Amino acid sequence: MNVKKWAVALSAVLALAGAAHAQQFFRIGTGGTAGTYYPVGGMIANAVSQPGKIIATAQASNGSLANVNAVSSGSMEAGFSQSDVATWAYTGTGAFEGKPKVTDLRLIATLYPEDIHLVVKKGSGIKSVADLRGKRVALDEPGSGTLVDARMVLAAWGLKESDIKPEYIKPNQAGDKLKDGSLDAFFFVGGAPAGAIAELASSGTGIELVPLGGPQAQALLKSSPWFSVHHIDAGTYKDVAAVDTLAVSAQLVTSAKIPTETVYEITKAMYSEPAQKALQAGHAKGKFITKQNAVQGAGIPFHPGAEKFYKEAGLLK
Structure with missing residues (x-):
């Protein structure tokens, strides 16, 4: 292999290695600071962050509709949404009547009753x-x-x-x-x-x-x-x-465009023992955020990464 080809090959290997170790940022749209989405979103972001791999941040927003639109546009990787709003967005009904369907909307988890x-x-x-x-x-x-x-x-x-x-x-x-x-x-x-x-x-x-x-x-x-x-x-x-x-129901939604492995790692981290303890101790709604509740009342398709985790856990076939 001549020097030029070797240099090209080496740069390709280094680029792949860099991509494999690149830190991913995962922004979660929540709600107003006086509501429930914001503190619970902050706890979830802390629980799923893996320094050097995935850094999740909770961001205040106007709530469900704003979060669905942000996920759809790519300005957020995930967001909290009421189950009704998520279903309307995906099907182009209710509050989304006459608007384009958000067909890329995917469910990570159903969280707790609102x-x-x-x-x-x-x-x-x-x-x-x-x-x-x-x-x-x-x-x-x-x-x-x-x-x-x-x-x-x-x-x-x-x-x-x-x-x-x-x-x-x-x-x-x-x-x-x-x-x-x-x-x-x-x-x-x-x-x-x-x-x-x-x-x-x-x-x-x-x-x-x-x-x-x-x-x-x-x-x-x-x-x-x-x-x-x-x-x-x-x-x-x-x-x-x-x-x-x-x-x-409060749900955590994302886009089909987010990589399977990213959502799998986030879902797995959210239901790990340390995360579950932190969620239960941190907010009254934390005790509802269990993997058993996560698969209830879906309304929209699961993201393949979340689905992979729930299948491994024996919660989905």
């Missing part, structure tokens, strides 16, 4: 969704899954957005406005206890959670199978009584 919170001040007289008529109600920001679900809940109780005085702000801002009397109620979809609501309850502002039940809830469960009945225990938030509500 409760629909409807928060009001104690003694407000608001006992049902129907009582929101004419009231000042925050529905969360555009790009959030909360906004989509709040609209569905209002519709199920026979209300349009024009029947309320809507505001499109994050739950921590909504909590401040509820506290000072410039807001009557706010919706938030997130794993209980959610930071903004816990903070509000602990601040001495008496709050209540409005139940979501009855025939209206039953009709929603029938028309939208990603909803489930869920119970928030008394004391989840300081001095707040138990309530029955509806829930969706």
